[in-house]
Amino acid sequence: MMKLNSTGQLVLILVAVAYLLGVYFISSPVWMGFTINALIVAVLALSWNVTGGFGGLSSFGHAVLYGTGAYTSAILQVTYGVNAWVALVAGIAMAAAVGGFIGALAFRYGVKGSYFALVTLAFAEVFRICAASFDFTGGGSGLQLKLAPGISNIQFADRTVLYTFLLAIVVLVMLLTAWIKYSRFGAYLVAVRENEDAARALGIDTYRIKVLAMAVSGAFGGLAGVLYLQLWLFIDSSIAYGSSVSIEALIGPIIGGAGTVWGPVLGTLGLHLIGEGAKTLLSNAPGLNFVLYAVVLICALRFMPNGLVGLAGRIGPFAKKESKDA
Amino acid sequence: MLEVENLSKSFGGLKAVSNATLQVPEGSIVGLLGPNGAGKTTCFTMIAGFTKPDSGSVRLRGKDITGLAPHHICNLGMIRTFQIVQPFAGLTVEENIAVGAYLHHHERKEAMAVARDVGKRLGMGTLLDRPASALTIAGRKRLELARALATGAKLLLLDEVMAGLIPTEINEIVGIIRQIRDEGHTFLMIEHVMQAVMSLAETAYVLNQGVMIAHGTPRDLVRDPAVVEAYLGHGAAQRLQEDDHA
Known part of the structure; x- marks a missing residue:
């Protein structure tokens, strides 16, 4: 699912896979719980990766997609008693629609770069305030799902089953990401990132491509939000739409390698390991993990602009494939 | 194949192009000449x-x-x-050309095959796996051409593909353009390099201060007093003539 081009990348991915499988054997609830959280964030990171990584459309408000997925599902389940699976699909669809809408609005007026980041941030904040104010979103007290373990409710009593479920979803989203990367859509999205004028000249409807990217990103982000809801059975406005969600969405891909299939997952896992380590060492000073994230982010931007995957790509590169023509 | 009639564009109070008219017959190579700031590129952006x-x-x-x-x-x-080359710097040459090829070939495999084929035809076979950012200026100009060609377009508007190239590179690209034309493509090209225009273009238009001042074969155009004046300043044609007689 990904062209490896160095020993470094191979090792990096093997370590990640070994870790993800190792969680089954360590049988430590702490590790399991921590990795489960990281996997949900990884889905969100893969969502950001579509727009921010492939398309170069750096959103600073991916919480708007995450929260919309979570709230849509929660409202449908709590207020209307809809089945969790149906609510999941609805949450994904709604988040995709919101993503497409924001994209359509922003790109119609040619918003790009840091202005696009600001627009998305503004949307996330508006949604957060609305969610805290209206009754149908539970206002300030949020929404609580009934505890009812069972596969039909997407609630898993057994952590191992839950973990397997989430792992399968991450793999699925990675497969979709790989498909995007190697499709016409992905090539066009990268072309838009690299040079929008040239892309337009080559017959690409750049507006359509960007809006589509936002919708796809919305679908992934909404999925992450729904997964969070199904795990914790509770959301409120700051959990769903808080800016910390937006930060988590972008920091993993940037550190892992934006615009790659493995980067967002590796970055998220690595960061959470660092964050968790810091929490343990520094006796649970809340919020300190974000300080550490910031330090890691600055170092990453300075020393490995292409993320972990890019850095690993420089270690022991495989021989270039032979040019077929003389 | 292409007919442009009375095209006009103003930026603020400045008339960049006014009533420009030109025709490009199928299978021809037509030049668009003019001194700096004449409105050639503006013409292209509108077309x-x-x-x-x-x-x-x-x-x-x-x-x-x-x-x-x-x-x-x-x-x-x-x-x-x-005119200012716009490669997708982060992609390889092959991927760059493939972006163009995707227009009519939706499958990655086909698009890549077309890209390789076009790349080889333009003499970039050995560069296909290189990042576009590693190309020389001549390579980038060629890449622009390759990408455009890969879209399957039959009419290519070339904006100064030879500017900044050394004479041997110009000769190469002149040969390539002629070869592409013979394969059934049509060209409208903005060019400052007279060597190229003279050897390639069958007819050319001259734009000065937004107005078409002349149209004809390149050979006639260089003798046209209006054209000489546009390039060399008011009264230049007369001075040249006097020099000839002297």
């Missing part, structure tokens, strides 16, 4: 749909395409290149 003209019309194979978006126009078979 290719990047800016809307204030008035006038552009017809491609008889179909009115005035004001259509660039991607529509590209789908209809006309494409522009950029």
Whole structure:
């Protein structure tokens, strides 16, 4: 699912896979719980990766997609008693629609770069305030799902089953990401990132491509939000739409390698390991993990602009494939 | 193949192009000349749909395409290149060309095959796996051409593909353009390199201060007093003539 081009990348991915499988054997609830959280964030990171990584459309408000997925599902389940699976699909669809809408609005007026980041941030904040104010979103007290373990409710009593479920979803989203990367859509999205004028000249409807990217990103982000809801059975406005969600969405891909299939997952896992380590060492000073994230982010931007995957790509590169023509 | 009629565009109070009219017959190579700031590139951006003209019309194979978006126009078979080359710097040469090829080949495999084929035809076979950012200026100009060609467009608007090249590179690209033309493509090219225009273009238009001042074969144009004056300043034609007689 990904062209490896160095020993470094191979090792990096093997370590990640070994870790993800190792969680089954360590049988430590702490590790399991921590990795489960990281996997949900990884889905969100893969969502950001579509727009921010492939398309170069750096959103600073991916919480708007995450929260919309979570709230849509929660409202449908709590207020209307809809089945969790149906609510999941609805949450994904709604988040995709919101993503497409924001994209359509922003790109119609040619918003790009840091202005696009600001627009998305503004949307996330508006949604957060609305969610805290209206009754149908539970206002300030949020929404609580009934505890009812069972596969039909997407609630898993057994952590191992839950973990397997989430792992399968991450793999699925990675497969979709790989498909995007190697499709016409992905090539066009990268072309838009690299040079929008040239892309337009080559017959690409750049507006359509960007809006589509936002919708796809919305679908992934909404999925992450729904997964969070199904795990914790509770959301409120700051959990769903808080800016910390937006930060988590972008920091993993940037550190892992934006615009790659493995980067967002590796970055998220690595960061959470660092964050968790810091929490343990520094006796649970809340919020300190974000300080550490910031330090890691600055170092990453300075020393490995292409993320972990890019850095690993420089270690022991495989021989270039032979040019077929003389 | 391409008919441009009375195209005009003003930026603020400045008339960048006024009532420009030109025709490009199928299978020909037509030059668009003029001193710096004459409005050539503005003309191109309007023809290719990047800016809307204030008035006038552009017809491609008889179909009115005035004001259509660039991607529509590209789908209809006309494409522009950029004077300041615009490679997708982070991609390889092959991937760059493939972006163009994707227009009519939706499968990655096909698009890549077309890209390799076009790349080889333009003499970039050994560069296909290189990042576009590693190319020389001549390589980048060639890449612009390759990408445009890969879209399957039949009419190519080339904006100074030879500027900044050394004579041997110019000779190479002149040969390539002639070869592409013989394969059934049509060219409208903005060019300052007279060596190239003289050897390539069958006819040429001269634009000065936004107005078409002359049209004819390149050989006639260099003797046209209006053209000489546009390039060398007022009274230059007369002075030259006097020099000849002296």
